[in-house]
Amino acid sequence: MVNIFLQTRGRNHDYTFLGEAPSDNWWSQYRNQTSFEDPTIVVHSDENGWRVCLSGIASARKDRVGTTIRYTLVFEDKHHKEQAENVVNVIRLWLDAAATRKPFGSIQEALDIEFPEASVEKVIGDHSHSFMPKVSEVVHRALFSLPKITVLTEQVVAYHSWLASVDMPDARIAFVQHVRKLLLDGIPGRALFLNLLGTKDEAQVIANNGADSAILIEGFTDEDKIVSLEKKVFTRLQPSEASTILIVQNPQIKKIANCLLIPASKNTLTPTTNRSDQPNTRKMMLLVVSLLLVMLLIWLMLNTGSDKNNFNQTLPLKVSAITEL
Numbered sequence: 001m002v003n004i005f006l007q008t009r010g011r012n013h014d015y016t017f018l019g020e021a022p023s024d025n026w027w028s029q030y031r032n033q034t035s036f037e038d039p040t041i042v043v044h045s046d047e048n049g050w051r052v053c054l055s056g057i058a059s060a061r062k063d064r065v066g067t068t069i070r071y072t073l074v075f076e077d078k079h080h081k082e083q084a085e086n087v088v089n090v091i092r093l094w095l096d097a098a099a100t101r102k103p104f105g106s107i108q109e110a111l112d113i114e115f116p117e118a119s120v121e122k123v124i125g126d127h128s129h130s131f132m133p134k135v136s137e138v139v140h141r142a143l144f145s146l147p148k149i150t151v152l153t154e155q156v157v158a159y160h161s162w163l164a165s166v167d168m169p170d171a172r173i174a175f176v177q178h179v180r181k182l183l184l185d186g187i188p189g190r191a192l193f194l195n196l197l198g199t200k201d202e203a204q205v206i207a208n209n210g211a212d213s214a215i216l217i218e219g220f221t222d223e224d225k226i227v228s229l230e231k232k233v234f235t236r237l238q239p240s241e242a243s244t245i246l247i248v249q250n251p252q253i254k255k256i257a258n259c260l261l262i263p264a265s266k267n268t269l270t271p272t273t274n275r276s277d278q279p280n281t282r283k284m285m286l287l288v289v290s291l292l293l294v295m296l297l298i299w300l301m302l303n304t305g306s307d308k309n310n311f312n313q314t315l316p317l318k319v320s321a322i323t324e325l
């Protein structure tokens with residue numbers, strides 16, 4: 001059975017979990033990318049199971065200074081499918097409410113009915129344990145009986161990781177579809193609605209550091225499309241590859257390399273008929289000599305400070321020397 005945890009506060013007591021609490025605040029890793037006082041969705045799935053955090057759910061209760069008291073819901077389970085569909089439905093309901101800026105909706109109403117102010121104050125203030133163990137069952141009854149939303153259309157997203165505006169209906173459909181794969185199919189990944197992100201670059205940092213992610217944000221400029229967040233892959237170069245890139249990226253060295261290597265494309269390295277039995281050896285020798293000459297010329301440029309005109313005049317002689325080998 002899915003584990004359900006509920007966090008809220010009393011009129012005079014700070015936020016705490018009613019009854020049991022999760023083993024760790026795993027969702028807090030996104031505290032710099034979202035304000036948990038506002039609508040937030042964090043869904044993680046890996047080989048150990050899945051975890052969901054829904055925060056910023058407003059209640060009808062107020063604290064002693066008149067600030068709206070909020071709920072945070074946490075769901076955790078192994079990859080069991082029995083209740084996963086119910087959790088997906090709760091996520092869908094909360095996502096639609098958050099996107100349309102509804103101050104009060106079905107989730108809030110259901111929680112307020114089951115957790116009236118008097119009961120919450122008694123549990124938090126008196127530290128009563130008679131009601132605490134049943135919190136999970138109460139939330140289960142309150143939320144898993146909510147009307148199921150049937151989506152008749154599907155949104156096919158070709159990207160492993162992507163970003164879109166929460167205001168885009170098709171993106172919300174794709175987001176929920178991604179959540180279903182995480183919870184019901186057990187694929188590793190993340191689904192995130194983070195309210196402090198505002199740019200693709202900020203979302204790209206998250207996508208680069210973790211599992212495949214579907215990310216929704218507010219105020220995204222590309223509100224009419226889903227944008228790829230494919231991970232930036234950095235491969236380690238072999239020494240020879242790194243040297244080649246270093247030469248090509250330097251304009252002066254690139255000019256030298258072009259002067260030396262272009263003649264080779266004009267049959268300079270093509271073996272003659274009387275040496276056709278050793279074509280590969282001849283090509284290799286010419287290539288080695290060319291590279292050594294490039295290195296020598298580079299060294300001379302960097303260490304002798306010779307005149308540029310003199311260098312350009314001597315270069316054709318050195319190239320012709322190679323072609324006569």
